[in-house]
Amino acid sequence: MVRQDADRREGRRTVMGQAENRIFSHTVTPVCLDFFVCVIPACFVLENAMAGPSLVVLSGPSGAGKSTLLKKLIKEYDSVFAFVLSHTTRNPRPGEENGKDYHYVTREVMQAGINNGEFVEHAEFSGNLYGTSKAAVQDVQARNRIGILAANSQGVKNFKETDLNCIYISIQPPSMGVLEKRLRGRESETEESIQKRLKTAKAEMEFSEEPGVFDAVIVNNDLRTAYDELKKFLLEKIKVKESNSTSP
16 A cells, blocks of 8 residues: 655755765756556656656664665666665674675775765664665766665654665555564564564654655555556656666
8 A cells, every 4th residue: 555745845955064975966857757557667767867766765663664676676777776775783684695785884984985975864773873875876877877875753853864765665564463473473673672663663664744845755564466566656646758778
């Protein structure tokens, strides 16, 4: 189920200091389509790279399915979207790779980058730092793609304090019970970590209900259904055209 916020923000307030610290020298506006293609070809490109947003930000509690949906979207539409690789001080989970899922760094290294103004946004969650570097956003823009990433509620608030033109989508679990089952199913969390994440999840779910924060809220009860809803919403927001050529 998708809930959409009809009231789009009309501007972004710049809080990144001097002009040379700004990520972009312009703000772009997403173009809404008046149609939706029911069967979407796998290969699409932006008709105009600057017709879309700078970033798509997925937010929601840990275990809601943000990363899974994000990876599926990029795999199917790699000519449109690109993953903005965030930094974190947490340890990799089984199957995760440095430089692919996150930049895994020490707290000292990341704090130094924050102090030097190298991050667009950063937040602390469950005792670990997470953040999006300016370089990571610039790298995606240089490849003529729309960046997509996952962030918690604090990350969303931080992005809204920049002049980046973002689409904000909340991914929510159907219930706290389902969320707890998913977290325990990872078999990579301690009991203390699970309890911390569940406590934080309640606040994240309440945050998704605040008016004017998100452009859409998707309840991930079934992965395939949630993914179809995510695709439909984004492809209606972003002007694309079919391409027979592969992306570079």
